[in-house]
Amino acid sequence: MINKLIEKIQKTQAPIVVGLDPMMKYVPSHIQKAAFAQFGETLEGAAEAIWQYNKGIVDAIYDLVPAVKPQIAMYEQFGIPGLVAFKKTVDYCKEKGLVVIGDIKRGDIGSTSEAYAVGHLGKVAVGANAFYGFDEDFVTVNPYLGSDGVKPFVKVCKEEKKGIFVLVKTSNPSSGEFQDRLVDGKPLYEIVGEKVAEWGADCMGDGYSYVGAVVGATYPEQGKLLRKVMPKAFILVPGYGAQGGKGADLVHFFNEDGLGAIINSSRGIIAAFQQEKYAKYGEEAYADASRAAVLDMKEDIASALAAR
Amino acid sequence: MINKLIEKIQKTQAPIVVGLDPMMKYVPSHIQKAAFAQFGETLEGAAEAIWQYNKGIVDAIYDLVPAVKPQIAMYEQFGIPGLVAFKKTVDYCKEKGLVVIGDIKRGDIGSTSEAYAVGHLGKVAVGANAFYGFDEDFVTVNPYLGSDGVKPFVKVCKEEKKGIFVLVKTSNPSSGEFQDRLVDGKPLYEIVGEKVAEWGADCMGDGYSYVGAVVGATYPEQGKLLRKVMPKAFILVPGYGAQGGKGADLVHFFNEDGLGAIINSSRGIIAAFQQEKYAKYGEEAYADASRAAVLDMKEDIASALAAR
Numbered sequence: 001m002i003n004k005l006i007e008k009i010q011k012t013q014a015p016i017v018v019g020l021d022p023m024m025k026y027v028p029s030h031i032q033k034a035a036f037a038q039f040g041e042t043l044e045g046a047a048e049a050i051w052q053y054n055k056g057i058v059d060a061i062y063d064l065v066p067a068v069k070p071q072i073a074m075y076e077q078f079g080i081p082g083l084v085a086f087k088k089t090v091d092y093c094k095e096k097g098l099v100v101i102g103d104i105k106r107g108d109i110g111s112t113s114e115a116y117a118v119g120h121l122g123k124v125a126v127g128a129n130a131f132y133g134f135d136e137d138f139v140t141v142n143p144y145l146g147s148d149g150v151k152p153f154v155k156v157c158k159e160e161k162k163g164i165f166v167l168v169k170t171s172n173p174s175s176g177e178f179q180d181r182l183v184d185g186k187p188l189y190e191i192v193g194e195k196v197a198e199w200g201a202d203c204m205g206d207g208y209s210y211v212g213a214v215v216g217a218t219y220p221e222q223g224k225l226l227r228k229v230m231p232k233a234f235i236l237v238p239g240y241g242a243q244g245g246k247g248a249d250l251v252h253f254f255n256e257d258g259l260g261a262i263i264n265s266s267r268g269i270i271a272a273f274q275q276e277k278y279a280k281y282g283e284e285a286y287a288d289a290s291r292a293a294v295l296d297m298k299e300d301i302a303s304a305l306a307a308r
Numbered sequence: 309m310i311n312k313l314i315e316k317i318q319k320t321q322a323p324i325v326v327g328l329d330p331m332m333k334y335v336p337s338h339i340q341k342a343a344f345a346q347f348g349e350t351l352e353g354a355a356e357a358i359w360q361y362n363k364g365i366v367d368a369i370y371d372l373v374p375a376v377k378p379q380i381a382m383y384e385q386f387g388i389p390g391l392v393a394f395k396k397t398v399d400y401c402k403e404k405g406l407v408v409i410g411d412i413k414r415g416d417i418g419s420t421s422e423a424y425a426v427g428h429l430g431k432v433a434v435g436a437n438a439f440y441g442f443d444e445d446f447v448t449v450n451p452y453l454g455s456d457g458v459k460p461f462v463k464v465c466k467e468e469k470k471g472i473f474v475l476v477k478t479s480n481p482s483s484g485e486f487q488d489r490l491v492d493g494k495p496l497y498e499i500v501g502e503k504v505a506e507w508g509a510d511c512m513g514d515g516y517s518y519v520g521a522v523v524g525a526t527y528p529e530q531g532k533l534l535r536k537v538m539p540k541a542f543i544l545v546p547g548y549g550a551q552g553g554k555g556a557d558l559v560h561f562f563n564e565d566g567l568g569a570i571i572n573s574s575r576g577i578i579a580a581f582q583q584e585k586y587a588k589y590g591e592e593a594y595a596d597a598s599r600a601a602v603l604d605m606k607e608d609i610a611s612a613l614a615a616r
Contacts, residue, residue, distance in 0.1 A: 078441060
């Protein structure tokens with residue numbers, strides 16, 4: 001799957017992933033109205049609204065980008081109907097040829113981590129049969145529990161030729177509270193980064209490992225360091241746009257081959273129509289605004305990479 | 309909810325939580341057969357089997373213990389049907405008067421953590437209405453992302469009078485890989501423990517905070533230290549029984565008031581009929597074996613506390 005991701009990045013010339021993190025306040029009113037008319041103001045109505053909203057965006061951008069990253073929390077908040085919308089979104093994006101990164105940030109121990117891995121990346125056995133539960137291509141994984149928590153994911157990745165991105169240095173303001181603490185003179189995130197390189201070493205695609213890392217766009221200096229600590233890890237970079245990251249901050253997340261990183265934007269793309277810059281599209285044409293925002297982001301990153 | 313948990317611990321005289329972590333290999337064959345006869349060897353069939361299995365155990369133990377802890381990964385592996393079984397289990401346990409600790413180990417940032425908090429503990433707004441998605445009483449939370457990841461849960465806990473248990477020192481063999489690393493001479497888990505005390509300070513029930521901690525039974529020395537670092541935090545202690553923890557190891561997790569900790573056992577109780585000790589019950593009477601295992605565990609912990 002890491003090979004497929006890279007192939008699609010090269011084909012689209014866009015190291016970009018669109019975060020499908022629908023919040024009701026982003027969903028245009030005509031979509032909300034139609035969904036509530038059918039299902040009422042219920043969890044099912046909300047789930048229908050976010051699914052239709054997603055579908056519009058995916059239809060408008062699927063030819064421009066290699067991948068999408070649905071954030072499962074935004075679906076899980078609507079209970080079972082929300083998770084049904086998550087599954088529909090995953091399936092639809094795969095139908096459209098997109099690589100799907102499930103932003104699930106799971107992590108537990110032993111057989112429990114294996115259950116998450118099986119449910120999201122692999123197949124679960126039921127009697128003589130086996131079924132994919134959610135069937136994303138990649139998922140994000142929390143490393144706080146150590147190797148016991150991560151290795152079951154790596155095992156399933158090998159079997160299924162799928163991949164993970166391990167949280168190393170997250171994009172939020174308080175990420176330093178624990179991640180930046182110095183251990184033997186090194187910040188914890190560097191130690192986690194070293195482990196990512198170790199976990200990924202026997203799990204290689206053609207040029208990059210199935211085991212990648214998450215490093216926030218908001219921490220470019222740390223990205224520069226971590227790029228060297230994990231030379232074979234693809235870095236998923238959240239925090240572009242709405243969280244403050246710019247193209248110029250991101251060049252050091254890439255290797256000299258122009259690969260090695262994929263930049264996520266969520267709100268900046270899916271709710272582009274709510275920004276002054278794209279207001280001319282209006283609410284009805286929200287998906288066209290998203291397409292324009294993807295093209296602008298692609299240009300911003302390409303210019304930054306060309307200028308380095 | 310922390311007051312209700314304490315009240316129930318005092319009433320049952322059992323600081324015990326039963327981990328409802330169903331794996332198909334624990335589910336007696338008569339239950340599997342009946343479920344597969346109705347739904348086939350499908351995800352729906354598996355979900356029905358684990359739900360019926362859980363129901364048998366809950367009916368057999370609900371009067372003995374204050375709380376249950378369903379591990380969502382074991383349900384999530386069966387996709388949407390599995391999560392429907394999770395929700396049925398949560399609802400049924402609450403009907404039976406049990407406090408439900410959702411072992412979800414979620415953790416993200418800002419609005420995303422808020423979405424998890426809302427989905428599992430609180431209500432989500434849909435138009436003019438608001439709905440509970442999963443509606444557990446407590447959930448477990450991963451602290452790797454720092455305060456940004458935890459505070460949205462604390463906010464919902466205050467609104468709903470519910471609670472969280474933050475992972476501090478987990479029970480698995482490799483938990484030390486990051487959690488034990490020394491920062492300014494202190495292990496990281498101690499620093500996380502100090503934060504738990506801080507997050508919980510303005511969020512107090514009568515004697516204990518709504519913000520608790522997870523500390524593994526397999527690390528009694530660390531438990532002793534963390535008990536002092538977080539005097540007002542209830543400690544959820546996994547790792548008893550199958551993972552190797554014994555009653556005698558656990559006394560230092562409790563405060564002198566005999567409170568402050570709740571010990572989890574999962575496999576040791578729900579799959580008791582598969583142990584030699586309880587084999588006489590046989591597979592059909594698996595729930596009676598679970599009841600016997602709860603009574604033995606209660607005795608083990610009570611003796612250990614009496615002897616300290």
